Amino acid sequence: MESKPKPIPLGNLAETGADEKVERRDAAANRTLILQTAVALFDEHGVSDVNMADIAQAAGVGKGTLYRRFNNKGDLCLALLDTQMSEFQETMLAQMRQMTADGETYMAQLGMFLDALVHFTAVHQPLLCEIQREGLFLLSATLSLPHFWQYMTVSGLLQAATTAGEISPELDIAYIADALLAPLKTDIFRFQREVREFSLERISAGLRSLTAALAAAPS
Amino acid sequence: MESKPKPIPLGNLAETGADEKVERRDAAANRTLILQTAVALFDEHGVSDVNMADIAQAAGVGKGTLYRRFNNKGDLCLALLDTQMSEFQETMLAQMRQMTADGETYMAQLGMFLDALVHFTAVHQPLLCEIQREGLFLLSATLSLPHFWQYMTVSGLLQAATTAGEISPELDIAYIADALLAPLKTDIFRFQREVREFSLERISAGLRSLTAALAAAPS
DNA sequence: AAATAAAATGGACTACAGTCCGTTTATTTG
DNA sequence: CAAATAAACGGACTGTAGTCCATTTTATTT
Known part of the structure; x- marks a missing residue:
């Protein structure tokens, strides 16, 4: 870790x-x-x-x-998204560095990241949908690139938050990182958008309330 | 609601x-x-x-x-699972009634339900996998039967917990219910089981830690 | 520049999902 | 019981994903 x-x-x-x-x-x-x-x-x-x-x-x-x-349509879509994922990643890293410099908590950074990810997901939904349709997700962890770096970022921030005493050291960071990202998988995301008709703001707020609960719970 | x-x-x-x-x-x-x-x-x-x-x-x-x-393989699998889903449902309702009678909190009942659901998901994974492969999930909310009643149960318990003052009334119950169930969708569940090699206990514990955080956070 | 090896190419081919429709069978009606 | 009607049936058919391999193209070697 x-x-x-x-x-x-x-x-x-x-x-x-x-x-x-x-x-x-x-x-x-x-x-x-x-x-x-x-x-x-x-x-x-x-x-x-x-x-x-x-x-x-x-x-x-x-x-x-x-x-x-x-190898398949998802693979092709992944290639199309490559540049934009890199840029998003860069932007996030820069933003997080800035927030750290400004003395913001890691959990605040996590909230910011998830917000941004909600928008990224919404914008690139059609491509992400194809990317996730394949078993790409399953192959040896490393291979679902989108999930991989999202996971690395979230678990990294949770780890930092633990070290900084912002959240309980008892928490299973690896699990929580997956769980926080789970509702952003395209099938659930689309369901919430199209059937439940949740706004992006509502989804962001919901995710934030989860991270907030983690931060507020006693250790 | x-x-x-x-x-x-x-x-x-x-x-x-x-x-x-x-x-x-x-x-x-x-x-x-x-x-x-x-x-x-x-x-x-x-x-x-x-x-x-x-x-x-x-x-x-x-x-x-x-x-x-x-209509498709998922549909057929759903028919195969019908009886077992009903039984599971009955059992859960009985258990929840008992817990209420014993004065247990709704959040405790939610923990129990999620634990049981983790096992149900593990046991029936292959069938659930086919059921969820189809757009069944998307069609008009009512149609993904497994998700539907799981959602009803979770949101019902959360609602009761809110009324009982166990969790903050600020929380977006509809969102949280989806989010708590999201990591039990088969793609993520299988990923955690097969790639990350999480035990069922670890998954249960992870989910419980989320509900615990919700219950512990201030209103 | 010609010969050779390696990589890339195109399209026929297999496999599976799901549809369509002419035929058959169960049920209802007289 | 026979005719009529509606439902069910089977399997040929279409569309799409993905594979395979004989042929062609590029790069390397002499």
């Missing part, structure tokens, strides 16, 4: 190593072609109404080529 | 009305035949390794017949 007050998620979410073989020129060209085509189709018809065959055809490549780059 | 201290979920989960047309004899026979066949196949190969065509063939009926009774 990391006990550093400041969690440091991985930098670039897509390529981790340095010894990665360079991609052949035609392959690289096709990757960008596919991504651009996918964006165009998604914009026109909506993410859920576009299938892999459509993308392959529109991009003028075979299905084999498409699947060579992206 | 129901403010009764005791939530009363619907009795029989499958058939609600009284004016339901009687099923033709061959249809009824096929339904039981299909269900029995499905159970046998599920037992032999595991729920996830059996598809609808397999079931139809093993039962000696056409796919059309199968789909006429059950």
Whole structure:
């Protein structure tokens, strides 16, 4: 368990190593072609109404080529979200650093993070929905990138809060981190938005009330 | 919003009305035949390794017949779970009545209910997994039966706890009820069990710590 | 520049979900 | 009991995900 007050998620979410073989020129060209085509189709018809065959055809490549780059639609969507996830991450880290400098509590930082995450989830819902449809979530923890770094951030902040005495040391941080993020999984999030018709503010407030309860409970 | 201290979920989960047309004899026979066949196949190969065509063939009926009774695999699994859900429900209601009689708090009852639900989820995980795979969850709130009555129970208890002054009246009960149930959705539950390797006790304890925090926080 | 090896390509192919509709069977009515 | 009607039936059919592999393209070596 990391006990550093400041969690440091991985930098670039897509390529981790340095010894990665360079991609052949035609392959690289096709990757960008596919991504651009996918964006165009998604914009026109909506993410859920576009299938892999459509993308392959529109991009003028075979299905084999498409699947060579992206194992499934979720994988492709993950690639489309990569940049924005990195930016969001950067912004959050900066904000948290600032708040620490301003003497704000870690639980306050957690509240801020969850608020921001609610908005991020709302904005990117269609892509996140596809990303989460796959078993991506299950594969060896490391592989659901979105959940992974969200989890790292939340558990890092909870750990820091524990060390700082803001919450009880009895709490199971690993569990609580998952549990706080659970209602932001797209199926539940969509259910709350579309069926229960909760506003984003209501969802944010609900999550905050949970963190507030944790902070207020006796150790 | 129901403010009764005791939530009363619907009795029989499958058939609600009284004016339901009687099923033709061959249809009824096929339904039981299909269900029995499905159970046998599920037992032999595991729920996830059996598809609808397999079931139809093993039962000696056409796919059309199968789909006429059950819209999809999740629907079929829901039918298989119907009895056990009703029993679980009955047991819980009885237990809660007893606890109320013994002067236990509603939040204590909530803890008990969540504990039991963790075990129920673990035992029936494969079926629940199929049930939740479908958009069943999304359709008009009423239609995800498992979630629906779990939600009714939890929100009912929270409401009662509020009235009894056990938790802050500021809390958004509808939100909290969803949020407490969210980590028991099968994708997250399986992730915690299989990847994080959490024990059932750890999961129960984690949920309890959340309810405890709610109960302990000032109003 | 030609030969070779490795990687990439396209589209046919398999597998499964779910639909459709012409035929059969149970039930009701006369 | 026979005819009429409505429900149920079976399996062919469509649509989509994802795999496979013979062929083509790129990069490397001589």
